[in-house]
Amino acid sequence: MNGQTVVPPELNKRMIRIFKEFHEHPELCHQESWTTKRIKAELTRIGIPLLDFPIKSGVVAELGTDGPIIALRADIDALPLQEESGLPYQSKIAGVAHACGHDFHIMALLGAAKLLKTQESQLKGRIRFIFEPGEERHVGAVEMIAAGVLKDVKAISGIHNMPTLPVGTVGIKTGKLMASNDNFDVTITGIGSHAAMPQTGRDPIVATASIIMLLQTIVSRNISPSDRLVLTVGQIRGGHTNNVIPETAGFKGTIRAFSATDRKLAKKRFYEIVNQTAAAYDQSAAISWDQGPAPVDNNEDVTDIIQHAAETFMDVVPAIPSNADDDFATYEEYVPGCYAFMGSQGQSNLHHPDMIANPDGLQYAAKYHEQAALALLNALNHHESFERD
Structure with a gap:
């Protein structure tokens, strides 16, 4: 389905422009001050209230009305790696690079926040946006959970960009996804x-x-x-x-x-x-x-609901399990969740000096977050809770 427009063109242009800003300003674990301020500024511009949690970096915000709460998560930190991509928007920080695509994750969730804001009056519940610091050192999720960000959350959804998948494709599977x-x-x-x-x-x-x-x-x-x-x-x-x-x-x-x-x-x-x-x-x-974290283990009910939603606007393929890890698994130890691999096809794989998260995939990632949130809220309004695996 690559080539189609799944979000408004003006939003897509803005996502790509701000994504490049994040790419130029990578920050390591517990040093994400510029990133945190930029996320807050964009959420404030959109009109989404920030939540006050005892966290040093990272952002939590919430949108919606009374009803069940679901969470969407993105990680925000970078890697201690010298970028060699040759991009015109290459990292401006020596020895630090977004070589895992967390800049892509940030912008996709901000894009979804904009999409969902326009539907706020129709929402049957609340959507909590979690921008997590420190994932690369697998401390972020533990810190965010200890701060209380999962309070009353019924389900959680997230993505990781995957350079080996074409833009417009998402890999999804129930059960163990990452090690x-x-x-x-x-x-x-x-x-x-x-x-x-x-x-x-x-x-x-x-x-x-x-x-x-x-x-x-x-x-x-x-x-x-x-x-x-x-x-x-x-x-x-x-x-x-x-x-x-x-x-x-x-x-x-x-x-x-x-x-x-x-x-x-x-x-x-x-x-x-x-x-x-x-x-x-x-x-x-x-x-x-x-x-570090346990394996990412996707809940069957949550995954099925999100997969059906994704199939309406993009190609869905079975995700190939990865021996890489992700502390999204830590959230799934507390609430049912689904983590998916979002196509961002580029010239190198994750954690490589010239890894590129293709910004053409941002619109699909933002739309995926939006549709996942709406589908989960709809399901929760028809069922009291999801069954734990």
């Missing part, structure tokens, strides 16, 4: 020595190398071949020069899983392998474990 995320940082401490006299020390580089190789057996020998779990070591550190065995070495990485059982088992085996292998080399291990 859980656990990150680790391990330091192995041995005894340093001259490289030509290794017997006088305890080489942490050799121990670290052995541990990294053994960790791969968690997937190959502990997880069922029918399940999905990824363990990746993304950084190795150790040593200062060629002829000195260092005192310490270490590595960082991540584990992604779709099953709570597999996630628990992987952590147990990780600790066993790291600690016992280090001991076998007569060394010690220190493990720092960062537990």
Whole structure:
């Protein structure tokens, strides 16, 4: 359906123009001050009241009349990455870029707010707009929920742009869509020595190398071949020069899983392998474990309602589950929700220096939010609540 106009042309032009402003001004987790002010200014211009929650950055606003409350969520932070897209509106902040398309998410939700504002008198309930900071470090949802943004919310909907899908297409599925995320940082401490006299020390580089190789057996020998779990070591550190065995070495990485059982088992085996292998080399291990969000798990009722609404104006395809994570999952642990992949086809995938979220997809994303909100409110006015999966 790409090529058609699904929002008023003047709104589409404004969305694209302001989207480029957000792209030029990316901000990292807990630093989203410019972004927060710009979102507030646009919501105020539209005439949507801001809600007062105890949050340092990010925005919550609400529109509508008495009745059930549903929420629409967008994340707003950027990545510590140097942009190499060559865009005329490339990031103006050195070493920071919207390489995950959160600028696209912000503008799509602002566009939806404008669409819904024109229908406010006909709404049978309220729509809460959540602009969440700190998603990339998976702290934003936890902070927003602790501040109370889900109070009285009956359902939540959100999107993530997907450069591998064409503009005008959305990927939707019930159940598990994205993986859980656990990150680790391990330091192995041995005894340093001259490289030509290794017997006088305890080489942490050799121990670290052995541990990294053994960790791969968690997937190959502990997880069922029918399940999905990824363990990746993304950084190795150790040593200062060629002829000195260092005192310490270490590595960082991540584990992604779709099953709570597999996630628990992987952590147990990780600790066993790291600690016992280090001991076998007569060394010690220190493990720092960062537990991220659970898998994104879409509610069947909410997803079916939104999918039917989306099919009226854009192409809907089955979403392919992703081993990436998103803390939208944290909201879904409290209220039924649906997260979808919105087509933003570009030249590179997410988190790449030249990743581009195609602004032609904004009108579809804004319309999707609008239709999802209207469909959920309509359903809630006919049913008391959605069934939890």
